[in-house]
Amino acid sequence: MCLRKRNSWNLALIIFLFFAPLISGIEISEVEINPPGEDSGNEWIEFYSKEEVDLRNYKIINNDGNEIFLEGEFENYFVYKCETQWLDNSDEKVFLYENNNLVFETCLLEDNANDRKTWNYCSSWEFIEGSEREENNCESENKEEEESEEIVLEGEESFENLSVDVFLESEEEEEIIYLSPQNIKSSENTEVLFESKNEKIKKYAIYGFALFCIFIIVLLIFDRR
Numbered sequence: 212m213c214l215r216k217r218n219s220w221n222l223a224l225i226i227f228l229f230f231a232p233l234i235s236g237i238e239i240s241e242v243e244i245n246p247p248g249e250d251s252g253n254e255w256i257e258f259y260s261k262e263e264v265d266l267r268n269y270k271i272i273n274n275d276g277n278e279i280f281l282e283g284e285f286e287n288y289f290v291y292k293c294e295t296q297w298l299d300n301s302d303e304k305v306f307l308y309e310n311n312n313l314v315f316e317t318c319l320l321e322d323n324a325n326d327r328k329t330w331n332y333c334s335s336w337e338f339i340e341g342s343e344r345e346e347n348n349c350e351s352e353n354k355e356e357e358e359s360e361e362i363v364l365e366g367e368e369s370f371e372n373l374s375v376d377v378f379l380e381s382e383e384e385e386e387i388i389y390l391s392p393q394n395i396k397s398s399e400n401t402e403v404l405f406e407s408k409n410e411k412i413k414k415y416a417i418y419g420f421a422l423f424c425i426f427i428i429v430l431l432i433f434d435r436r
């Protein structure tokens with residue numbers, strides 16, 4: 212029993228160690244490899260994490276294999292300023308490790324612009340205007356938002372058009388119901404049938420009354436005899 216429990220704990224630990232790097236929430240969100248002017252001391256790497264992260268177990272490695280150990284705690288955005296020239300302006304890449312497990316890596320970076328444009332990560336990497344310690348202003352995400360807004364607006368418009376069409380059609384149908392010759396015919400037919408029924412009832416009443424009178428007369432004749 213005890214052995215089975217220990218095996219279960221070992222299995223859970225193995226699964227956790229296997230998936231731990233995948234469930235790490237921290238990511239490299241922006242990189243400035245070629246800031247305006249002098250690069251040395253002005254390059255920076257922005258990190259993003261929704262949850263609070265202790266950076267003690269994290270390190271970054273560039274494409275030349277140079278390591279920098281991180282420290283401190285942060286939530287949302289954190290920017291690491293390189294003390295020296297650490298990021299090349301071409302054929303560069305930044306790897307993020309937690310306990311020697313690779314948890315994130317950038318695309319291959321190149322920047323010959325020597326301006327405030329930086330590499331931003333959203334659903335993919337984009338070379339756009341920098342947003343240090345702020346949410347990235349990715350064009351792809353803006354497009355997606357605009358497209359989804361357009362779809363919603365189109366949907367609303369088509370629904371409004373549809374509802375107006377249905378309303379108009381229903382109004383037309385109502386008119387047709389009141390004005391159609393068939394309807395007029397059917398109402399006439401109903402009146403004719405109603406009249407003929409009344410006439411029949413009247414006739415039966417007259418016949419009944421006549422028979423009743425004949426019956427009374429016959430009774431009187433037999434009574435006199």
Ligand SMILES: [Ca+2]
Binds near residue numbers: 244246297300
């Ligand atoms: Ca550089």
Ligand SMILES: [Ca+2]
Binds near residue numbers: 245246247248250326
């Ligand atoms: Ca520069």
Ligand SMILES: [Ca+2]
Binds near residue numbers: 344346
């Ligand atoms: Ca940013």
